[in-house]
Amino acid sequence: MPAFIDAPVTDIDTWSFRVSGWVAAAVEGSPVHLEINDRQISPLLFKNQSLAAALPSFGFVRHIVADVNLLDIDRLDGDQLGHQSVSIKLGVGADVASRDLPITETLLRGLSEQLELRAQTKQWCMSRLRCPVCKEPNALQFGDAIVFCSSCAARFPQSVGTIDMLPPELRQKAKLTPATHVSSNPYEELALDLIRRITDAGGWVLDCGAGSRPSRMPRVVNLEIERYFSTDVLALGENLPFQDGVFDGVVSLATLEHVRDPFTCARELVRVVKPGGEVVCSVPFLQPVHGYPDHYYNMTRNGLINLFEDVAAIVDCSTPPNGHPIFAVQWILHEYLDGLPIAQRDRFGRMTIAEVAQLDPFRMLGDGIAADLSEPAKAGIACLNTVRLRRHEKAAPP
Template identity: 40%
Template sequence: MDNVTPYLVPASLEHFSETEYLDANKDIQEAISKGIIESGLHHFKALGYAENRFFARRAAVARQKEKKLKYIVSNLLNKDELLGIHDCGALDCLRPEYRISAGITPTTAVSSHGYDDVNLKYIESNPTSWILDVGAGLCPSYYHNVVNFEVVPYDTTDVLGIAEKLPFKDGVFDYVISSAVLEHVRNPAAAAKELYRVLKPGGGIYIAAPFLCPYHGYPHHYFNMTAQGLRSLLPEELVDCNQYVPHFFAPLWSARHLFLHWISSLDEPAKEQLLNTKVREFVEASPADYTKDYNSKLSLQQQLDIAYGTVLTAKKPLAP
C-alpha cells in the first residue's frame, strides 16, 4: 500500500542490516555493549531467526514523518502548543507542567500493538482522511494519514503531549482512536472530552477500555471502567453509538490474564496449589479458602495488582 511504511519487518539473512537489527532489538544492543555477543549478525545466525526477530526501518519512517509533520503543523496543530522538535523527530507539545499534572515519569516499558479489524478497515479504506491515534504506542506499521500521539518518544511518534490537553485545533480529524489508553490517564473524563473536541462533525470515534483486567502500568494504571462508565464520558448527542465486546476483550481473556498474573506472583508450592484447584472449587469457595497459600502468600503489591477491590483510609489535615 502507498499509504503505509512498514516499521517492523521480519529480519532475514539475505537483506541483513546491522543497524536496523539493533534498532529493533535493544536487548541485543545491551548484550553487545556488555561483551556477551559479538554483533547483531552473530546473534541472528545463532538465535534471531528462531526467535522471529525484526528489523526496524527507522530511516524510511523518518522520511515519511517529515512529510506528515508539515501537514500537521499547517492544518491540524494549535501552534501555540508547539515547543519544538524532539530528538525522535516528533512535534514536542509535552510542556513541563503537563508532565507534572499527568504524572508522567520515564519508563522503559514499550507499548506496541497493531490495529484491530475495525480500525484497520477504516484506515485503509479512507487514505485521504486524517485519523488521530491517541496513545498509539510503537507502531509496527507507519500509516501516512494517522497522527500517532504519545507521551513516549517512539520512532513512530508524530506528536508528543497528553490526552487531557490535545494540542490540536477543534474539529480537524475525521476519525479518532483511543485503544486501551484511558485507564492510564489521571483524568479520563478530560481526555474523552478532548477526543471529542478535535473530531469533525460527522466524524467517527473508537474508544476501547478495559473493565476486568489486572494492573498493567505504562508506567501507571489508574482506572478500569464498565460499559456505562465509558459511555458516560462522552456527550449524550452521539449518534449511531454501539457498545460491544471484541474478541480480545472476551471473558476468557479476563480470567486468563488474571490467573497468569496471579500465578506469576507465587512460589512453586503455592503455584501448584492454585493450578490444581478446579473451577468448581472457586465457585463454591468458603471463607476458610482465603487462608490458602495462593491467597495468603501474596505480598500487598501482588494483591493490589489483581484484587477484587481496594480500601483507602485517611484523615483530613487539621486547619492551620
C-alpha cells in the first residue's frame, strides 16, 4: 500500500490534532496530497531511513505530518460546523488512503462557548481600535461588511468573526502571500503565567502573532496576518491597529523573526500596553530558516534586549526550556542530513558527535559530506550569508 494514515485513529475529541502517516512511490518527488473535510492541506514531508529500508522497491518514501485545527479548515455555517465528522484522505499519485472519524458530542457542544468568547472579544476590541492608515483613534465606523475611517476615508472589508484591519494594499506593502501551512505553537511558561495573572485580575492581553490556538482564552486578543478560527484581529505587527495603552500585557512568541521591521514591531508592542504593563517576547537564535511569510532575523540575547531597551525597562532575558541548545543541535543536524544525497547521508549519519566536532571545516569543503549538500539546506542552516548589491542609478523614493 503506497499510502497509509497512522493517526488519528479514534474519535476526534479536540479541535487541534496531528495527522501522520507515510507515502511511497516509484519516482522521487512524486506529488503528495492530503485532504481533510474536502480541503487541501500542505503536510510536512520527512525522509525516514528505516521506512525507506522497509520499502526498498520505492524510489520515493516519506513520513508525513500535518498539525491541523478543525475549526480553521472546516466551514462554519452560521454557528454550526460544516461537518459532524472528520474525513482524511492521504495519497501519492492515484493511490489514496482514507479514514472517517466522528467528532465527539462533548466537543461539538463546546463550539458555542468558543463562539461566545469570540463575540465578547470582538466587542471589546471595537472601542479600542484605531485606523492603521491615519492612526486616528475614535474614527472607525463599524458595519457588517465594512469598517470605515471617518478621518482618512480608508475602508476595511470585513467577514464573519474576525476584525480585518489588513486590506489588500497593506498586504501588498508587507509582501504577504497566502499561507500554505498552519502555524501552531504552544505558550511557553512565562507567557502563560503572564496571561493567567492578568486575565484572572480582569485585565486583557494581546497575543501578537498568535497563530492557530487550540481554543480561545478569555480576555486574550489573538492577532495574526492569517485568518484562523482563533484569530480576533488581522493586522501587521509593525502597525498595530490599537489605541495607546489599552492592554494590561502583551505576549509575542516566535514572531519577530518573521516581520520585516522588528524594531518598529517592538515599539508597537510597547505602545499598546499600559504604563507599567508587562511584555513577554521570545525570538529564536540558532534555528534554521522556517515559517511564514518569511524568516528574516534570528537574535542573540543582546540583540533581543537591543530591540526593546530604548522603549521599555528590561526585567530579564533568559533561555526557556523550549529554547535549550539541544533543540538547535537536533534541528540543524536533521536539516543537514535531509539535505544530503543518500550515500553521503549514510556516511555522515554514521559519524559520532565527537568526530563531527573535531572536523576541520575547510578541509571538509571538498568532501561529499559538505560539497554535496543541497542549496536549500545551505540557505536554511548557513553559518554566514553574503549579499552583493549595487546602488540605484536614481535615488530610490522615500
